Amino acid sequence: MQSITAIAHLRSAILYFMGLSEQCGYSVSAQIQLFQSIKPLFANKLVFIVINKIDIMRPEELDSETQEKLQSILKSGAVELLQLSCTTTEGLMQVRNAACDRLLAERNAQKLKAGTNSSGEVTGRLGDVLRRIHVAQPLGGVTREVFIPDAVKSRTRHEKDDPNRPKLARDIEEENGGP
Numbered sequence: 001m002q003s004i005t006a007i008a009h010l011r012s013a014i015l016y017f018m019g020l021s022e023q024c025g026y027s028v029s030a031q032i033q034l035f036q037s038i039k040p041l042f043a044n045k046l047v048f049i050v051i052n053k054i055d056i057m058r059p060e061e062l063d064s065e066t067q068e069k070l071q072s073i074l075k076s077g078a079v080e081l082l083q084l085s086c087t088t089t090e091g092l093m094q095v096r097n098a099a100c101d102r103l104l105a106e107r108n109a110q111k112l113k114a115g116t117n118s119s120g121e122v123t124g125r126l127g128d129v130l131r132r133i134h135v136a137q138p139l140g141g142v143t144r145e146v147f148i149p150d151a152v153k154s155r156t157r158h159e160k161d162d163p164n165r166p167k168l169a170r171d172i173e174e175e176n177g178g179p
Helices: 002-008 028-042 064-074 092-114 124-132 150-154 169-175
Strands: 013-019 046-052 079-083
Touching: 002 028, 013 028, 013 092, 028 046, 028 064, 046 064, 046 092, 064 079, 079 092
Parallel strands: 013 046, 046 079
Antiparallel strands: none
């Protein structure tokens, strides 16, 4: 409970790991019940349920009653389901990237929100920076096509063994025995 209380006071993402194979010593129902009992402590936090050991059992393989319990947790929309297998490393990087990306996006949103007033107008340091940024756009909404000059298009790349290649200072240096 001390660790759960500490997490409740940190700005973080919560990854709740579940083992559907029940090799951890707890049934899936008990794991879901534990999650629902501690979920109120994670208000205003990013919460992920990570299904581990998918090499042994996947959520699709559960009986319909247990699948409904698992889906009831996800219905609120505040919880995202991720899957991985630590043994085969399947889904490991996807779980890490999903958690990091969402946490980064949430922190950026908080920073933008902190830089606005009640009417949504950007203020403070953020407003100063945004006022200095100017993105140039073509007048009248005209889109310009890519243009590559003919001299650049006709320029050929000469290989070192090509006899038509112009002699460079580096070539002369090599002919005379190096630097």
